[in-house]
Amino acid sequence: MISKDDGEEKTVLKLISLKDALELIRGAFSEYFPRVEEVKVEDAAGRVSADDVYSAVNVPAYPVAAVDGYSVASVDLEAASVAHPVRLREVGGGLGRLSRGEAVYVNTGSWIPDGADAVVKRENARRVGGYVEIVRRVPRGKNIMPAGEVVRVGDKIVGKGRRIRPEEVAMLMEVGIERVAVYRRCRVALIAVGDELYEGYQERGVRAINYAYIAARKIEAMGGEVSMIDVSPDDPVTLEEKLGDAAQKCEAVFTLGGCSVGENDIVPKVVVSMPGASILFHGIRCMPAKPSGFAMLGARPILMLPGHVVSMTAALYLLGRPLLNILQGLVEPEDVVVFASCGDSVAARPGMGQLVFVRIEKAGNGYVAHPFGWGTNSLRSIAWTDGFIMLEEGRGVERGQVVPVHLIR
Missing domain, CATH: 2.170.190.11 (Molybdopterin biosynthesis moea protein, domain 3.)
Incomplete structure (x- = not known):
């Protein structure tokens, strides 16, 4: 939120729980319906089905x-x-x-x-x-x-709101379906913010914003379509222009950096000043994604991601993926969870939840999850991570304790 101290505007985090943050995101799209398009069945893998699809034939048709x-x-x-x-x-x-x-x-x-x-x-x-x-x-x-051993007339092959797998595409082909209705991919604009990034981008291109590259590829892995990547200096006028342009061209805008409470963290100030914009929350009680925020610019969502690579990645999984699921009509969670013994203790943070990235090793008949910190080797920890564990507010984990690990694919 924006407060005034001696007449000067300052950004102050008003922390809410992760649960409340997700409810606010869902509430913003309570009447949202993704657009539908038809695609050839061979192009349907990875898309989200807009209808229940049933077989009109038996497979095999005869013994x-x-x-x-x-x-x-x-x-x-x-x-x-x-x-x-x-x-x-x-x-x-x-x-x-x-x-x-x-x-x-x-x-x-x-x-x-x-x-x-x-x-x-x-x-x-x-x-x-x-x-x-x-x-x-x-x-x-x-x-x-026998006839109908694989599929019988009336069997559901794909459910509405499910991501279509290659195996299901093969089944659709088997029963003679040539085209399927799917939800359109959500077009996402990604805007990195910072003078140092802007200057580096002018000289070295995408190599200067490698964290944005990570974000873009993860957004695409989550089903989004990154159709625009841009960089803004710490200049409110320039950032407002870029946000407005992105909101016109895309269904969602993700900003990267500039959303904490420092002097140059201008994203919340710029967003709240734009006509038709409202910030639904800024700050969540979950480390390391604490400075994250979410706003609506008219009908367009703006997800404000921290610039630190571990914080950014955590926010993408905590907030970005649920948002993209809504925008692409996905109704079923896609998490794959394994249970592992924690290789080291993780201290509790009073009043804060935690997303902890881990590396998994095979140990005997089970697994060991080794927690990563998020200090100077933060990029390495993201590059080597296999998944993450979620800790509720005020909870830690002891070494040797068995925990569920959400795998990152």
Whole structure:
């Protein structure tokens, strides 16, 4: 929030809980509906389905062989044994119907002719002249995949609000679906703020804002589409122009840096001064993302991320991912969690929650999670992290304590 001290405007953090922060973000989009577009089914992997998609056909459409071998009538083999093998006359494929006493060779996936109700594996049969000799009985239905075994008419293949996986794309192809309705990717503008970044960017390009590069790639991994990366100096007029331009071109704006309480942390001051803007919160009770904030510029969200790479990354997972989930219509959490023994203790912070990045090592039949600090080697800790643990306000963790680890993929 912005306060005045002796007539001078100052930024003051008004901390709220992470839970309250997420409720404010969700509340800002209570009537939001992502735009829908149709894409070719082969382009649907990674997109969020805008509809429940059901199969109109059975897969397979008819009984097929589950192995290479001979399709037979099981009743012909009821007396088969090593001592008394049964000989069946081998007939060519393409028959409409198999008669008693006959066998026809089939490959895996081949249709089963009428009259056959089992398949004898190739290695369990022997050709003798024009006959097939079989030394063991097979039950009805053996080695046959019945119609609808994979998918039945009316089965749901993809649920609305779920991210479509490659396996589901293959299933959609299998049932003959050519196009699917998906939510449009959220276009995100990323604006790094700081004189030193602006000057470096003019000379060295994106290499001068490598933290912004991290943010951009993580946003894309979360389903967003970073369509604009810009850098602003610590100049309110320039930043306001860039924010306004970004809000017109994109569905969301993420700022990087300039959101704490220092003299040059101008982002909250600039945002609150813009027509139609309101800051919903600035500051959360969760380290290291404490200075993070969230605002609305008309209908456009502005997520204010800290400039420190560990704080920025933590804020992306705590606030950025839930926001992007809303904007892309994703309704199911995608966290993968493993349990690990903590390799070192993490002290509690009174009144503060914590996101702690960890590196995971295999240890015997389990895992050990080694916590990272966020000091001078902060970039290395982010580069080497495998996941993070969440600690509630005022809670720490002891060495050896088993904790859930949210994996970073």
